[in-house]
Amino acid sequence: MLKENMKNEKEEKILFVDDEESILDIASEYFQHKGYQVFTAKNGLEAVKILGDKNIDCCFTDINMPEMDGLELAEHIRKTDNTIPVIIMTGYPSLDNTIRTLKNGVVDFLIKPVNLNQMEVCLKRVLRERQLFVENIILKKEMEGKEQLERLNRELLYKVEELNILNKIMSDFTITSSSSDVFKRLVDITIKIIHADEARFYIINKAVKRPFEVTAAISIPNKANKRSADTDKAVEKLIIETVSDEVPLLISENKGARGLPKDILSFMAVPLAIREKVFGVLTACIKKSDIRFTEKDLYYLSFMTNKAAYVIENLALYENIYENLFSTLYAFVKAIEARDPYTQQHSNRVTDIAIVIGKEMGCTSEELDILNFAGHLHDIGKIGIRDAILLKPSSYTEEEYNIIKEHPIIGASIVGQLGLLDSEKQIIKCHHEGFDGTGYPNGLKKEEIPLLARILSVADVYDAISSDRAYRKKMEKNKVIKLIKEGRGTQFDPDVVDTFLKLYDDGVIEKII
Numbered sequence: 008m009l010k011e012n013m014k015n016e017k018e019e020k021i022l023f024v025d026d027e028e029s030i031l032d033i034a035s036e037y038f039q040h041k042g043y044q045v046f047t048a049k050n051g052l053e054a055v056k057i058l059g060d061k062n063i064d065c066c067f068t069d070i071n072m073p074e075m076d077g078l079e080l081a082e083h084i085r086k087t088d089n090t091i092p093v094i095i096m097t098g099y100p101s102l103d104n105t106i107r108t109l110k111n112g113v114v115d116f117l118i119k120p121v122n123l124n125q126m127e128v129c130l131k132r133v134l135r136e137r138q139l140f141v142e143n144i145i146l147k148k149e150m151e152g153k154e155q156l157e158r159l160n161r162e163l164l165y166k167v168e169e170l171n172i173l174n175k176i177m178s179d180f181t182i183t184s185s186s187s188d189v190f191k192r193l194v195d196i197t198i199k200i201i202h203a204d205e206a207r208f209y210i211i212n213k214a215v216k217r218p219f220e221v222t223a224a225i226s227i228p229n230k231a232n233k234r235s236a237d238t239d240k241a242v243e244k245l246i247i248e249t250v251s252d253e254v255p256l257l258i259s260e261n262k263g264a265r266g267l268p269k270d271i272l273s274f275m276a277v278p279l280a281i282r283e284k285v286f287g288v289l290t291a292c293i294k295k296s297d298i299r300f301t302e303k304d305l306y307y308l309s310f311m312t313n314k315a316a317y318v319i320e321n322l323a324l325y326e327n328i329y330e331n332l333f334s335t336l337y338a339f340v341k342a343i344e345a346r347d348p349y350t351q352q353h354s355n356r357v358t359d360i361a362i363v364i365g366k367e368m369g370c371t372s373e374e375l376d377i378l379n380f381a382g383h384l385h386d387i388g389k390i391g392i393r394d395a396i397l398l399k400p401s402s403y404t405e406e407e408y409n410i411i412k413e414h415p416i417i418g419a420s421i422v423g424q425l426g427l428l429d430s431e432k433q434i435i436k437c438h439h440e441g442f443d444g445t446g447y448p449n450g451l452k453k454e455e456i457p458l459l460a461r462i463l464s465v466a467d468v469y470d471a472i473s474s475d476r477a478y479r480k481k482m483e484k485n486k487v488i489k490l491i492k493e494g495r496g497t498q499f500d501p502d503v504v505d506t507f508l509k510l511y512d513d514g515v516i517e518k519i520i
């Protein structure tokens with residue numbers, strides 16, 4: 008409906024419609040002289056044609072004309088472009104005509120005979136009004152567009168924020184390595200992302216009927232934060248209700264309706280379900296700040312517990328695979344040891360010795376786990392060595408020794424094929440490396456050899472020479488210790504040897520053998 012380009016005054020197009028040619032001539036001459044583009048028509052039909060071809064800015068029309076009169080023309084203009092002002096010029100305006108013209112959006116009425124100055128004043132006024140009208144429409148559209156844009160922007164920001172939070176939750180959980188770690192992370196993230204003052208995780212399920220708090224995080228820990236027995240009781244009741252309802256609970260503004268003491272201002276409880284069975288409940292409280300939990304917070308909390316459940320499920324699966332794998336591989340080791348009566352229990356003893364050294368040297372529980380796994384399986388590569396060589400009752404030839412020397416690599420590849428146990432694989436591969444670079448398979452030196460492999464190496468050699476072998480009798484203890492001391496800094500890591508000797512002097516090693 009809206010003509011596209013608004014022209015400046017000098018280029019504006021005016022249409023005069025009148026069946027009196029003299030009027031058209033006079034108006035034409037006058038307004039052309041004033042710099043307007045003037046079009047004329049002798050009746051409504053001619054006018055309609057011009058209106059269709061030209062972007063007319065204003066129309067002066069007589070009422071009584073043949074073919075199509077002024078009122079019909081006004082109606083046509085209103086329907087096709089209601090921004091074009093129509094000015095009626097008539098000799099005898101009746102009330103009826105006046106009403107009809109006004110209905111049809113006619114903006115002014117001039118009584119014939121029309122004075123040209125009067126027409127010009129009228130023209131300028133209606134054009135200015137039209138300009139304002141058009142600008143107003145454009146502005147309105149712009150405003151609508153702007154508001155829509157702002158709304159979209161707000162939605163986009165909200166989505167980005169939400170995605171960031173969800174991403175953060177995802178990445179925070181990806182690095183968890185045990186179930187207890189998952190629960191700790193759950194409460195920590197609740198404080199960080201939901202801005203709760205307190206977050207607690209409770210175990211509650213078919214086996215544990217009453218909520219048992221396993222971990223908690225408090226934004227500003229102090230004595231005042233300690234909860235009263237009443238609060239504990241009320242929270243416990245809400246947790247049990249949440250579990251039986253199996254839906255998350257949101258008390259945005261606590262008015263005491265659910266029996267929750269007034270010191271908790273806002274509260275949420277979300278069940279954590281593993282394979283659709285509730286395992287525990289995460290709770291969050293606001294006690295001090297002006298923030299109140301919303302549906303959005305409940306959504307984040309539910310997302311977190313879902314993610315945590317998924318991680319726990321995966322960990323359980325992984326722990327299971329790990330256990331299964333270990334027992335399968337260990338059965339192989341037992342089979343190897345069974346082939347050689349002299350090496351029976353060797354892996355067990357090596358592992359025990361390595362673990363006491365590791366503990367003494369301050370290894371973490373994770374490192375001790377690796378040592379346990381790698382210790383039991385360190386000679387698994389011997390599975391690939393023929394009995395004729397492995398069980399030979401005399402010393403090896405160079406060729407045979409070279410074959411024996413392959414067992415760390417074979418062992419590492421057996422464990423490594425499973426793709427899960429990189430640290431263990433490295434320890435198995437390096438347990439015959441020498442501290443000075445004279446070991447095998449890669450002749451690594453000092454810190455190039457993983458610490459746990461350096462520990463395993465001392466334990467392995469100690470047990471090997473202090474027990475009987477097919478090709479030799481066991482060595483006396485003082486000779487064994489002398490040999491270990493001689494290897495300090497050459498075959499063995501001096502720190503590991505020192506720790507071993509201390510444990511030996513304390514009688515700890517003797518107890519194992």
Ligand SMILES: [Fe+2]
Nearest residue numbers: 385386438439
């Ligand atoms: Fe070995």
